[in-house]
Amino acid sequence: MGRRPCCEKTGLKKGPWSGEEDQLLTNYITLHGHPNWRALPKLAGLLRCGKSCRLRWINYLRPDIKRGNFTSLEEDTIIHLHHILGNRWSAIAAKLPGRTDNEIKNVWHTHLKKRVVLHQNQDDEINKEAFVDTTTTAAAKRPTSPQQQQSTSSGDVSAVTTSGNNNDISNNSNSNSKDSATSSKDVLAIIDESFWSEVVSSMDCNISGDDVKSETKIDNSWEDSLDRNHKDMGTNNYSKLYNHDMEFWFDHLTSTTTSLIAGEISDDISEF
């Protein structure tokens, strides 16, 4: 089917919005809402396409937009959600009131991605040292091929940008967590490494048929999107991850983060 261009290319303004344009758009939406973005600019007296108006409203003019720097909690939340959802910025934004997908996307690319990669590289170094230590002290009980080492390394890297292939990491962390987690910082590190993958795997086991039936259409599309995003990972574990579960775990994370810092997490961890 032929697709009409989103706006006539002639006569419509592009580029940064002026204060006057912002005012016109805000006034119109305040009075009439935005039932039809395509018709809106004409009705509001703007020389912009509807798409541009929509973006301007959603990303900048909306009254519930939160301004200013992201808090560390917000940043951690983005990292965790990105771990699960990948580049589904709108889904991540839905969990951060007042933040837009565009803003989150920018923050990810400018700050958080680097931080995660740096963190991952540090983990790789630690793992490498541990590996050398183990092989030397254990006198190399079993041979390890270069391919195996490489696959381990690449798996770690992929875990940075996707949500797959990190079960080994999380399991290792879990097996040692109770012994090694002696400070709130350690606990947070464990949460970073394993919390979400643990959540996913536990939901995978526990979800019931009734749960599936009770889901809404929105939840099903969410599931489809997850399947689409993770189909190349050779697993459909994520397909059983639903919206209300996400909300539950998100709430749980945000409500427990404070107590984590205060060193009161041990009971929560033991639940998992």
Next chain:
DNA sequence: AACATGGTCAACCGCTAGTTA
């Protein structure tokens, strides 16, 4: 002071999903 470089962020573009006729 002038230029180069890198970071940040608003805005645009192309595409897809969903809806309607």
Next chain:
DNA sequence: ATAACTAGCGGTTGACCATGT
């Protein structure tokens, strides 16, 4: 069933600014 259409999403771009040389 399908063509036409809109809304929304994610990737990309480019302007602006700060910092370094």
